[in-house]
Amino acid sequence: MAIGVKVLKRPVAQTSYLRATLKGMALTLSHLLRPKVTMQYPEEKSSTDWTISPRWRGTHRMLTDEQGRAKCVACGLCPQICPANCIKLVPGEDEEGNRYPLIYEIDEFRCIFCGYCQEVCPEEAIHVGVHYENSECSRDRFVYDLERLCAQTHPVSTLWDPSDPSGE
Amino acid sequence: MTFFLVASIVKILVVFTVIMVGVALLTLAERRICAWIQDRLGPNRVGPEGLLQPAADGLKNLLKEETLPGQADRLLFVLAPALAFVPALLAIAVVPFGAPLPTPWGDVPLVVADLPVGFLYILAIGSLGVYGVVLAGWSSNNKYALLGGLRSSAQMISYEIALGMSTVAVLLLAGNVTLSDVVARQQQSLFTWNVFPLGLAYFIFTVAAFAETNRLPFDLPEAEAELIAGYHTEYSAMKFSMFYIAEYANMVTASALMATLFFGGWDIPFTHWDDAPPWTVAKTLATLGVFALKVCCFLFLYIWVRWTLPRFRYDQLMALGWKVMLPLALVYIALLATAIWVLHDRLGWTYDSRFALALCGLNVLLAIPLFFVLDRGHLIASSVAEGGA
Numbered sequence: 001m002a003i004g005v006k007v008l009k010r011p012v013a014q015t016s017y018l019r020a021t022l023k024g025m026a027l028t029l030s031h032l033l034r035p036k037v038t039m040q041y042p043e044e045k046s047s048t049d050w051t052i053s054p055r056w057r058g059t060h061r062m063l064t065d066e067q068g069r070a071k072c073v074a075c076g077l078c079p080q081i082c083p084a085n086c087i088k089l090v091p092g093e094d095e096e097g098n099r100y101p102l103i104y105e106i107d108e109f110r111c112i113f114c115g116y117c118q119e120v121c122p123e124e125a126i127h128v129g130v131h132y133e134n135s136e137c138s139r140d141r142f143v144y145d146l147e148r149l150c151a152q153t154h155p156v157s158t159l160w161d162p163s164d165p166s167g168e
Numbered sequence: 169m170t171f172f173l174v175a176s177i178v179k180i181l182v183v184f185t186v187i188m189v190g191v192a193l194l195t196l197a198e199r200r201i202c203a204w205i206q207d208r209l210g211p212n213r214v215g216p217e218g219l220l221q222p223a224a225d226g227l228k229n230l231l232k233e234e235t236l237p238g239q240a241d242r243l244l245f246v247l248a249p250a251l252a253f254v255p256a257l258l259a260i261a262v263v264p265f266g267a268p269l270p271t272p273w274g275d276v277p278l279v280v281a282d283l284p285v286g287f288l289y290i291l292a293i294g295s296l297g298v299y300g301v302v303l304a305g306w307s308s309n310n311k312y313a314l315l316g317g318l319r320s321s322a323q324m325i326s327y328e329i330a331l332g333m334s335t336v337a338v339l340l341l342a343g344n345v346t347l348s349d350v351v352a353r354q355q356q357s358l359f360t361w362n363v364f365p366l367g368l369a370y371f372i373f374t375v376a377a378f379a380e381t382n383r384l385p386f387d388l389p390e391a392e393a394e395l396i397a398g399y400h401t402e403y404s405a406m407k408f409s410m411f412y413i414a415e416y417a418n419m420v421t422a423s424a425l426m427a428t429l430f431f432g433g434w435d436i437p438f439t440h441w442d443d444a445p446p447w448t449v450a451k452t453l454a455t456l457g458v459f460a461l462k463v464c465c466f467l468f469l470y471i472w473v474r475w476t477l478p479r480f481r482y483d484q485l486m487a488l489g490w491k492v493m494l495p496l497a498l499v500y501i502a503l504l505a506t507a508i509w510v511l512h513d514r515l516g517w518t519y520d521s522r523f524a525l526a527l528c529g530l531n532v533l534l535a536i537p538l539f540f541v542l543d544r545g546h547l548i549a550s551s552v553a554e555g556g557a
C-alpha cells in the first residue's frame with residue numbers, strides 16, 4: 001500500500017484538453033490585437049485612465065507669503081507630531097517678537113509621508129506635495145532645507161477631510 | 169570544384185549570419201509578442217520599436233562577469249554551451265530554402281549541403297543537442313541543474329521516437345530521404361503539401377518538436393518554478409547566452425523543418441511558375457521570401473503557444489510521450505503504409521492531388537476519434553491510476 005496521498009478525482013466527463021487549448025489560443029490571440037494599457041512613462045505621465053491622485057503625499061513643499069518668506073511661525077507642532085521624527089526645527093525671533101524658523105530641515109528618507117505635519121500646521125505652511133520624481137546623486141541631497149522646501153513648485157496635496165470624505 | 173567550394177563557403181557564411189540575426193530578432197519578437205498578449209507594449213526603447221534591444225542584450229551579456237562554480241567539472245562546464253549551440257546550427261545545413269540561383273558559372277542550389285541522407289542527418293544531429301543540456305546539468309554540480317539535465321534527456325529520448333516516427337510517414341510518401349526531393353514531391357499542387365495527406369503526422373511532429381526544443385508547454389528542463397533555471401542555473405554571461413541562442417536556433421530549425429516536410433518547403437502555392445527551370449533571380453527571391461514567411465508563421469506559433477499554455481507535470485509529459493504519441497505514431501504509420509500500398513500498388517494511382525486528397529480523407533477519419541479521446545483527457549488526466557490511492 002502506497003503512502004496515503006489525497007488524490008482529487010478529476011471530473012473526466014467535463015475535462016477537455018484540446019478544446020480548452022484552442023479556446024486559450026483564441027483568447028491570447030484576441031489579446032494580442034487589443035489596445036495596450038501601457039503608459040509611456042517619461043513622455044506620458046497621465047492618461048484618460050489614470051492620473052495621480054490629488055491626495056498623493058509626496059515630498060514636502062513650504063508655502064511662502066507675499067514677501068517670499070516661509071509662512072512657518074516656528075510653533076513646533078510639526079516636529080512634535082511627526083511620527084518619524086524627521087523634522088528639525090530651530091526657532092528664532094526677530095526684534096518685533098515674530099517667531100520664524102532659523103533652521104527647518106526635513107529628512108525625506110526618514111519621512112513616512114503620513115501628512116500629519118500638513119494637517120497639524122496652524123499657518124498652512126508645510127505641505128506634502130503631489131510629486132513622485134525624486135532622484136539625487138547622494139543621500140545628503142534628501143535632507144531638504146528651508147530654502148529648498150520654499151523653492152518647490154509642485155502642487156500640494158489635498159488631504160483627506162473627514163467631514164468631506166469623497167472630496168467635494 | 170572551385171566553384172562548388174566558393175559557393176558552399178558563401179552559403180555557409182550567409183546562412184550563419186541570417187540565422188544569428190534571425191535568432192537575435194526572435195528574442196525581441198518573443199518579448200514583444202508576449203507583451204502584446206499580456207496587453208503590454210514590451211521593450212520598445214532601444215532603437216526604433218526596440219529593434220536594437222537584442223544588440224543591447226548581447227553587449228550586456230558580453231560585459232557581464234563569468235562565474236565558474238568551484239565544484240564544477242571545468243572542461244565539460246565550458247564545453248556544454250558549445251555542445252548545445254553547434255548542433256542547433258548544424259541541422260539547418262540540409263534544409264533547402266529556395267529555388268536554385270542562376271549564376272554565370274552554373275546554378276547554385278540554395279541548400280548548404282544537399283546530402284543524399286538529408287533527413288537521417290537531421291535526426292542524428294538533432295539528438296546530439298541533448299548532450300549540451302545534459303552535460304551542462306551534470307558538470308555544474310548543482311542539484312537543480314542536474315535534475316534539469318536529467319529531465320531533458322528523458323524528455324528528448326521519449327519524444328525523439330515520436331518525432332522520428334512521424335517523419336517516417338513523410339518519407340513513405342516521398343520515397344526518398346533527401347530534403348530537396350521531399351520538397352520537389354510537394355510542388356505539384358496545394359494538396360500535395362504533406363500537411364494534407366499527412367495531417368496527423370504533422371500534428372505528432374509539431375507536438376514532438378515543441379518537446380524537442382524544450383519550449384512551453386514542455387520546458388521542464390528549465391521549469392523556473394521548480395528548478396530555478398534548470399540546466400543553466402550556474403551559467404552566466406556569454407555562456408548563458410549561448411544556451412539562449414541554442415534554444416532559439418533550435419526553434420528556427422524546427423520551424424524550417426515543419427515548413428519543408430509538411431508545408432511544401434519553398435514552394436509557392438497556386439502556381440507552377442516557381443517549380444521548374446529556367447531558374448531566374450526573381451524565382452529565387454520569391455521562393456526565399458515564401459520560405460521565410462512560412463518559417464516565421466511557425467515561429468509565431470511557437471511563441472503564441474508558449475504564452476498560452478501552462479507547463480505539463482513531469483509524469484504527464486512522460487505519459488503523453490510514451491502512452492499517446494508513440495502508439496499513435498506507430499498505428500498511424502501502419503495505417504498509412506497500408507493506404508499508400510492500396511492506392512499505389514493495387515489501384516495504380518500516381519501521386520497527384522487525387523492521391524493526396526484520398527489520404528487527407530483518411531486523416532480526417534482518424535483525427536475525429538483521436539481528438540475526441542484526447543480531448544476527454546482520459547489519457548493524461550490523473551497521475552495516479554484509477555483506485556491507486
Ligand code: SF4
Nearest residue numbers: 082111112114115117
Ligand atoms: S509627512 Fe509625516 S513623517 Fe513626513 S515629515 Fe510630515 S509628519 Fe513627519
Ligand code: SF4
Nearest residue numbers: 072073075076078121
Ligand atoms: S507646524 Fe507649521 S508653523 Fe508650526 S513649525 Fe511646523 S511648519 Fe512651522
